Amino acid sequence: MYFRMSLSKIELVSLLCLIALQDSMCDEFVSDNIIKGILANGYRKEVRPRCPGVTAVDVTLDLALRQIIELNEPKQFLQTNVWLRAFWKDCRLTWNKTQTGVDNLILPVSFMWIPDITLYDNSADEGMKAAKEYRVSVTSEGETRHQIPIVLTSLCTIDTTYFPFDRQSCHLKFGMWAYSGLEVNFTNIRDDADLTSYQGHVEWTVLSMNVERSVTYFEDIPYPSLVYDLKLRRKPLFFILNLFFPCVLISMVAILGFMLPPDAGEKVNLEVTVLLSLAVFQLIVLEMMPPNSETLPFISIYFASTMVLVALSCLMTVVVLNVHFKGSQGWPVPVIGKTIIIGGLGRLLCVRPNHKGRKKHPANDVVQGLRFERRKTTVKPLNNVSAIDNVSAIDNISTIENVDADTSLSPATSLLLKHFNRINASLSDMVTQLGDRKSDKAMCEEWELMALVLDRAFLLLYGFLTCLTLLIFIIIFQTQ
Numbered sequence: 001m002y003f004r005m006s007l008s009k010i011e012l013v014s015l016l017c018l019i020a021l022q023d024s025m026c027d028e029f030v031s032d033n034i035i036k037g038i039l040a041n042g043y044r045k046e047v048r049p050r051c052p053g054v055t056a057v058d059v060t061l062d063l064a065l066r067q068i069i070e071l072n073e074p075k076q077f078l079q080t081n082v083w084l085r086a087f088w089k090d091c092r093l094t095w096n097k098t099q100t101g102v103d104n105l106i107l108p109v110s111f112m113w114i115p116d117i118t119l120y121d122n123s124a125d126e127g128m129k130a131a132k133e134y135r136v137s138v139t140s141e142g143e144t145r146h147q148i149p150i151v152l153t154s155l156c157t158i159d160t161t162y163f164p165f166d167r168q169s170c171h172l173k174f175g176m177w178a179y180s181g182l183e184v185n186f187t188n189i190r191d192d193a194d195l196t197s198y199q200g201h202v203e204w205t206v207l208s209m210n211v212e213r214s215v216t217y218f219e220d221i222p223y224p225s226l227v228y229d230l231k232l233r234r235k236p237l238f239f240i241l242n243l244f245f246p247c248v249l250i251s252m253v254a255i256l257g258f259m260l261p262p263d264a265g266e267k268v269n270l271e272v273t274v275l276l277s278l279a280v281f282q283l284i285v286l287e288m289m290p291p292n293s294e295t296l297p298f299i300s301i302y303f304a305s306t307m308v309l310v311a312l313s314c315l316m317t318v319v320v321l322n323v324h325f326k327g328s329q330g331w332p333v334p335v336i337g338k339t340i341i342i343g344g345l346g347r348l349l350c351v352r353p354n355h356k357g358r359k360k361h362p363a364n365d366v367v368q369g370l371r372f373e374r375r376k377t378t379v380k381p382l383n384n385v386s387a388i389d390n391v392s393a394i395d396n397i398s399t400i401e402n403v404d405a406d407t408s409l410s411p412a413t414s415l416l417l418k419h420f421n422r423i424n425a426s427l428s429d430m431v432t433q434l435g436d437r438k439s440d441k442a443m444c445e446e447w448e449l450m451a452l453v454l455d456r457a458f459l460l461l462y463g464f465l466t467c468l469t470l471l472i473f474i475i476i477f478q479t480q
Contacts, residue, residue: 034095043092045113051091056185059088059115061226064194068201074290077123078156078170084148097140105138115184118177124153160289163297164239165477168232175225186224188213193228207231250277251306251466254313258459262324271314278307302473309465316458324451327444337450346453353449
């Protein structure tokens with residue numbers, strides 16, 4: 001039984017409207033009478049429409065993406081602003097538009113039955129409650145249209161393997177919560193979402209948003225659903241300039257640690273500072289990533305690899321400093337070190353001892369002139385020679401032994417010979433000490449040369465590993 005307004009009343013209302021010429025008042029009066037007639041005919045909003053010859057209500061859905069508000073990677077949810085458009089036919093909401101002159105009514109949701117369209121992967125407390133705040137448009141043939149601007153918060157599994165060059169795919173699954181496919185036939189109007197009104201996002205680019213209808217069976221009862229697949233691609237420029245480039249630059253700064261001289265005392269401090277800076281960047285990346293141990297982002301692996309290389313450079317620096325100051329401890333240079341490191345590796349790296357331009361110290365001439373030969377000398381008595389002649393006679397004498405036992409010398413000559421012997425012994429000790437110092441200095445120079453060769457080798461090794469690591473990750477990101 002369908003509602004039909006009596007002809008006499010419609011004609012009377014139309015006549016009054018023509019006389020009064022007040023269309024707004026006539027429309028309100030006619031609409032009010034239509035609604036009263038529908039309610040008087042036993043319309044119940046709690047019961048779904050049951051039309052003759054139709055077993056299930058056909059409900060079609062269309063979605064227009066307006067804006068991507070946020071894609072939260074750590075919490076893994078997507079927040080979007082969409083326009084939902086639901087269409088169905090309620091055969092109980094019909095009237096004769098010829099008699100009433102009204103073809104369309106805007107009715108509140110509380111007045112009529114609406115399908116319980118639900119976002120299955122909803123992660124917000126409100127859910128689809130906002131849909132009840134918007135009115136429904138109904139035609140005289142019962143064609144119903146419900147347009148809902150709503151902010152949806154849905155679950156989205158984030159894959160950050162190729163961050164910040166990653167692509168994400170988020171699913172929005174809609175369906176009936178209470179009605180099965182036997183009662184409500186839920187279908188889509190088009191094969192993709194409407195993107196004509198989409199407002200761009202600063203971080204994400206929308207590639208596509210296709211829709212697919214699927215039917216799930218529970219106890220042999222079909223439950224249709226619509227799955228909108230939103231494919232996004234991240235804009236990487238911000239992360240390249242503010243995250244990736246500083247990390248690469250800091251790892252390159254570690255090369256300067258190998259160029260500092262060991263005596264500067266800042267080699268280890270520089271490497272440790274670089275290591276701490278990379279640790280800070282690692283913490284920044286961790287705050288942006290979801291706590292997932294199944295797939296690790298390549299950028300985190302790159303940061304970890306760079307930190308390992310910088311830690312290895314600290315170890316290399318400690319080895320170079322240990323070798324550099326080894327000579328001051330009196331350790332001789334091993335033969336293997338001279339042969340392999342200084343002779344082989346040093347020649348390969350073009351590291352040679354620097355003899356050119358080294359000034360000769362004046363003390364070397366003194367040492368070269370002070371060469372004394374110890375020998376026994378027989379001194380004959382010089383009774384007829386004065387003391388001064390005796391002094392001139394001993395100019396070539398190097399050492400006099402048993403001077404007190406020789407009574408052939410005068411007391412003055414014996415005294416002079418004693419003083420000369422003391423001076424000779426002191427000079428001999430000085431020559432020995434200067435020779436030892438020269439030997440120690442040569443040994444220290446060998447250790448320093450070995451440290452220089454190792455430092456040059458470690459510099460090339462660190463630079464090669466750093467560039468190789470960067471090249472590998474660039475190739476990986478290019479494949480995405």
